[in-house]
Amino acid sequence: MSTVAPVAGSSAPPADAVTCTIDGVQIQVPKGTLIIRAAELIGIEVPRFCDHPLLDPVAACRACLVEIEGMPKPQPACAIPVAEDMVVKTQVTSEVADTAQRGVMEFLLINHPLDCPVCDKGGECPLQNQAMTHGNGSSRFDGTKRTFAKPVAVSSQILLDRERCVSCARCTRFADEIAGDPLIELFERGAKQQVATGPDAPFDSYFSGNTVQICPVGALTSSDYRFRARPFDLVSTPTACEHCASGCAIRTDSRNSTVMRRLAAEDPEVNEDWNCDKGRFAFKYLSEDRIKTPLIRDPETQEFYSASWPEALDLVADKLADYRGRTGVITGGRLTRDDAYAYAKFARVALGGDDIDFRVRASSQEEVEFLSNKVAGTGLGVTYSDIESSPMVLLAGLEPEDEAASIFLRLRKGVLAGSTKVASVSSWVSPGSAKLQAVVLAAAPGDEAMVIDALLKQSSALSEAGFEVSTQLRNKGAVILVGERLAASPGALSAVAALAEETGAKLAWVPRRAGDRGALDAGALAGLLPGGRSLTDQTARAEIAQAWGINESDLPAEPGLDLAGILEALTTEQEVSDETESAVESADVEASEEQEVADEALAEDSAKAAVDQIAEEVQLGDDEPQEPRIDALVLGGVDIRDVPNIELMREALREASFVVNLETRLSGISAYADVVLPVAVDIERIGAYANWEGRLRQFPKVNPEATAQTDGRVLAMIADEMGYPIGTGDVVEYHNELDSLGYTTGERVSFNSVKPGSAQTPGSGEAVLASWKFLLDLGMLQTGDDYLAGTRRPSVARLSPATAQSIGVTEGDLVKVSSDQGTIELPLLLTDMPDGVVWVPQNSPGSEVYATLGDAIGSTVRIAGGPKAVSDAASADAEVSA
Amino acid sequence: MAEMPENLPQPVRGFGTTFFTMFRKASTEQYPDEKVPTQPRFHGRHQLNRHPDGLEKCVGCELCAWACPADAIFVEGADNEAGERHSPGERYGAVYQINYLRCILCGLCIEACPTRALTMTNEYELADHTRESLIYTKEDLLAPLQGGMAMPPHSMVDGMSERDYYSGKVTSATPEQFAEVEARELAEEKAAEAKTDATIEAEKVASDIAKDEEQDLGGAA
Numbered sequence A: 001m002s003t004v005a006p007v008a009g010s011s012a013p014p015a016d017a018v019t020c021t022i023d024g025v026q027i028q029v030p031k032g033t034l035i036i037r038a039a040e041l042i043g044i045e046v047p048r049f050c051d052h053p054l055l056d057p058v059a060a061c062r063a064c065l066v067e068i069e070g071m072p073k074p075q076p077a078c079a080i081p082v083a084e085d086m087v088v089k090t091q092v093t094s095e096v097a098d099t100a101q102r103g104v105m106e107f108l109l110i111n112h113p114l115d116c117p118v119c120d121k122g123g124e125c126p127l128q129n130q131a132m133t134h135g136n137g138s139s140r141f142d143g144t145k146r147t148f149a150k151p152v153a154v155s156s157q158i159l160l161d162r163e164r165c166v167s168c169a170r171c172t173r174f175a176d177e178i179a180g181d182p183l184i185e186l187f188e189r190g191a192k193q194q195v196a197t198g199p200d201a202p203f204d205s206y207f208s209g210n211t212v213q214i215c216p217v218g219a220l221t222s223s224d225y226r227f228r229a230r231p232f233d234l235v236s237t238p239t240a241c242e243h244c245a246s247g248c249a250i251r252t253d254s255r256n257s258t259v260m261r262r263l264a265a266e267d268p269e270v271n272e273d274w275n276c277d278k279g280r281f282a283f284k285y286l287s288e289d290r291i292k293t294p295l296i297r298d299p300e301t302q303e304f305y306s307a308s309w310p311e312a313l314d315l316v317a318d319k320l321a322d323y324r325g326r327t328g329v330i331t332g333g334r335l336t337r338d339d340a341y342a343y344a345k346f347a348r349v350a351l352g353g354d355d356i357d358f359r360v361r362a363s364s365q366e367e368v369e370f371l372s373n374k375v376a377g378t379g380l381g382v383t384y385s386d387i388e389s390s391p392m393v394l395l396a397g398l399e400p401e402d403e404a405a406s407i408f409l410r411l412r413k414g415v416l417a418g419s420t421k422v423a424s425v426s427s428w429v430s431p432g433s434a435k436l437q438a439v440v441l442a443a444a445p446g447d448e449a450m451v452i453d454a455l456l457k458q459s460s461a462l463s464e465a466g467f468e469v470s471t472q473l474r475n476k477g478a479v480i481l482v483g484e485r486l487a488a489s490p491g492a493l494s495a496v497a498a499l500a501e502e503t504g505a506k507l508a509w510v511p512r513r514a515g516d517r518g519a520l521d522a523g524a525l526a527g528l529l530p531g532g533r534s535l536t537d538q539t540a541r542a543e544i545a546q547a548w549g550i551n552e553s554d555l556p557a558e559p560g561l562d563l564a565g566i567l568e569a570l571t572t573e574q575e576v577s578d579e580t581e582s583a584v585e586s587a588d589v590e591a592s593e594e595q596e597v598a599d600e601a602l603a604e605d606s607a608k609a610a611v612d613q614i615a616e617e618v619q620l621g622d623d624e625p626q627e628p629r630i631d632a633l634v635l636g637g638v639d640i641r642d643v644p645n646i647e648l649m650r651e652a653l654r655e656a657s658f659v660v661n662l663e664t665r666l667s668g669i670s671a672y673a674d675v676v677l678p679v680a681v682d683i684e685r686i687g688a689y690a691n692w693e694g695r696l697r698q699f700p701k702v703n704p705e706a707t708a709q710t711d712g713r714v715l716a717m718i719a720d721e722m723g724y725p726i727g728t729g730d731v732v733e734y735h736n737e738l739d740s741l742g743y744t745t746g747e748r749v750s751f752n753s754v755k756p757g758s759a760q761t762p763g764s765g766e767a768v769l770a771s772w773k774f775l776l777d778l779g780m781l782q783t784g785d786d787y788l789a790g791t792r793r794p795s796v797a798r799l800s801p802a803t804a805q806s807i808g809v810t811e812g813d814l815v816k817v818s819s820d821q822g823t824i825e826l827p828l829l830l831t832d833m834p835d836g837v838v839w840v841p842q843n844s845p846g847s848e849v850y851a852t853l854g855d856a857i858g859s860t861v862r863i864a865g866g867p868k869a870v871s872d873a874a875s876a877d878a879e880v881s882a
Numbered sequence B: 001m002a003e004m005p006e007n008l009p010q011p012v013r014g015f016g017t018t019f020f021t022m023f024r025k026a027s028t029e030q031y032p033d034e035k036v037p038t039q040p041r042f043h044g045r046h047q048l049n050r051h052p053d054g055l056e057k058c059v060g061c062e063l064c065a066w067a068c069p070a071d072a073i074f075v076e077g078a079d080n081e082a083g084e085r086h087s088p089g090e091r092y093g094a095v096y097q098i099n100y101l102r103c104i105l106c107g108l109c110i111e112a113c114p115t116r117a118l119t120m121t122n123e124y125e126l127a128d129h130t131r132e133s134l135i136y137t138k139e140d141l142l143a144p145l146q147g148g149m150a151m152p153p154h155s156m157v158d159g160m161s162e163r164d165y166y167s168g169k170v171t172s173a174t175p176e177q178f179a180e181v182e183a184r185e186l187a188e189e190k191a192a193e194a195k196t197d198a199t200i201e202a203e204k205v206a207s208d209i210a211k212d213e214e215q216d217l218g219g220a221a
């Protein structure tokens, strides 16, 4: 028998093809293809445990033995590439291969406990399956099996049952080759061989969950999922990760509509086979403490009461109609692209304004222009495969391991393969940068623009390595990845844009949150309409007005306020409105007196009327009737802790006459809201995110019984009630509308370059504060996931040795970092970084920068030594990095 | 019964059958006045068995649920937490339900059970007025304590491993186990008594705190 099977997906054989024969079938495959892969191409499955397509072959388990003509003994198919004219016989045609495979299987099972009934892998276990397909029915072994104490927690979220391990080294190779955290290793030899961690160095990798997924037996299991379900209980749904802008494909497994676990789904274009532990283990927020009904604040008691939807919608529509043109819209990172579009449309059509911002974080006008001009509505730009083989990837204001974990994995893959080089403009060499072998161009916060400018000019200020970076940036395929944090450094985005222009490097913007790129494309930003259209461009206005069924003149004429503008407008108009307010207050008193007399229901109305009337009178009575610029707020998915100046935000919320909050759970914003409307989380709806590449990541509904409404639907209901309809609120409708709008063909928002700023100069006992968020921190979507929290990185303060010496502290001592608002006290970790800079995590236990220090990142803060302290966290971390 | 001649017309043969039957011995059972015992291996209501010291045999593996052709069984496993041991080993069946509106009493679940936790009794009186009452929970299905058994949760027999339980080395609960259970029950009783007095006070305080918190939360608007 001799059939020629062509290489999959190609008609003509590639130049470097080799031809071999497997089980009598001749096949052409690219040079270097492993026998096990070649066999797959013709539909023959050779058993395997250690083999994994994304890990280097080790031939550790010997399950894949096949017969190769001319070789004296059976050989592992997973480690030998096919050679020209090689003749291979697998278990299908070779008695020898079959016997060898059965022998290995019997051998592997000798010490295996076969405790499948209590093993989480049971039902989806490659060992179970392959013991059935390629093993003998019974064993000749009747001795006592090796036993180990079980389970061992290799980290708070990963448990190890050593007796089940088949020593395939998939987990250790993953940790070493893919994640770059070689914290688990195979120790001992022979029957005693076992996976273990070093003493006091738990497997605290951001990617540890992947080992559970690839372990071919139940040796590694997740603490969170342990004993909770069986594969046959689970309904698997392919979803998209909502935790960051990487856009990983996820498999969500649910039982009776409750999410039991999440796994990385395979997407070769995006996350390959992996994801990070946040995407895998953080999902308690989906079900815990959800709001079920609309909540309205009782004006009397100031407490929330549960209201019906009609009542809440009536109230909200009434109020917003009053404040039409004076309502700010602020959205957070949880929004899907369709929801963001709904907010964008709602702000323009129903609220008749353009005061909308999705950037709840440090931001600038420079960023508005940069994003509107360079990023919004540009579609799929730089991709994962671009960064995997790029002569130079420059990271600016971005720590991929913490802020976009899948980018980190892909970069590392490229770096290890030698196809990518990485450089980073950062304040210190983070563990992530070290694992990427990145050239770190040290920049104190504020100095980024200067450093980037130096790369552009190839100035003499550059180190040798820096010069090398600037040269490689000029090579074809070079990429600049800009993090959202760069917005806080004046001139840095302008410098980056100029650098890209000069060098020809491709530019991509990497936000932290899953929803941000979609929000940008959907036009949830002042001055920016959907598809990258400029609010002031005639063509764009005409297109949008037509699509939305309104007159062009109904669209706001001038760009509105962004977050900073909205907050300012609310907080500086105090004096003007104070008078009005006190009048309203006194009216309130009158009204409540009245109320006592009258019948309750009626009284409420008349009270309201009285308030309105008096308010009106006061307004009319003014010589110059001055309407406040912003009067009401609509907020969705906003975590108040993300606002740099929390105090200002609180003041603004207090000043606002009416605050509506669309939320899944009560938040720091809800505390100030007049009405809270409950909305759906991802598992209760369909939707889509756009990831940092601009790739659409759609997800279906996981929980078929869920009835919660999407943000978009709620907004549509309010808009209907107000008499300015924005559509039915259906996700697909929004989606199609946005798609058919396409990208702008007109003039983009102009980008006015800003001069490079420079870091503040700290005096003695001072330092400039640098910070970013760890992957695992106090984020809203991680609440309740305690096993996950156990693998957070310890909170430490970092100083250069010279700076530490100047305030008289040494490693492990407590350092006090203070602003006028408060003090953060953390153990010190000496770090190679610029002098006069202090780094603390932005939102970790004991280190909530915005809440404690205020808007201090990039400014000087006071640093001082605290009392001596022995912190386990600091010393453990020091050991690891030593 | 006498064979009916083949050549008679169909209707006649039909009436013939009825006629002859009138003279046969009736096999009417006088249920429920007289309850005839079933065959010893009759498939009746299930039972969740215990080890000789009272610990549960079920490990919550769900194999019974997997085997069930009628999807009548629902199981949720859980960890034996320290101080809360229900079975030897790590895992036990925390939730166990059989829906007798679905069960066809086929016994496949019994065959699937790896620990002999699940067996069937001869009880066949499985009828009731509501759907809920026909979903039997773990409490309904667990075998009653026999002599020598102590009511879980309690620790395993000292010095015995999970394996020893299955190889029959445990024959009854030890005095230590009984003492443990007694101590626990005493403590629970005390706690319950103490609660009745303290509850009213505590609940009042709790609600006050909750109110305060809410006020903090809502202090703004």
Ligand code: SF4
Pocket: A112, A113, A114, A115, A116, A117, A119, A120, A121, A122, A123, A125, A126, A127, A128, A164, A216, A217, A218, A219
């Ligand atoms: S690893 Fe697989 S074969 Fe081993 S006990 Fe678990 S399910 Fe059974």
Ligand code: SF4
Pocket: A164, A165, A166, A167, A168, A169, A170, A171, A172, A195, A214, A215, A216, A217, A219, A220
């Ligand atoms: S723990 Fe699992 S993945 Fe790791 S070596 Fe053992 S069997 Fe392989």
Ligand code: SF4
Pocket: B067, B068, B069, B070, B071, B072, B073, B098, B102, B103, B104, B105, B106, B107, B108, B109, B110
């Ligand atoms: S007896 Fe049959 S139908 Fe009833 S629970 Fe067991 S397996 Fe299911």
Ligand code: SF4
Pocket: A117, B057, B058, B059, B060, B061, B062, B063, B064, B065, B075, B093, B112, B113, B114, B115, B116, B117, B118
């Ligand atoms: S009864 Fe048996 S089969 Fe069912 S869960 Fe318990 S141990 Fe497993």
Ligand code: FES
Pocket: A047, A048, A049, A050, A051, A058, A059, A060, A061, A062, A063, A064, A065, A076, A077, A078, A079
């Ligand atoms: S799969 Fe080939 S040796 Fe393990």
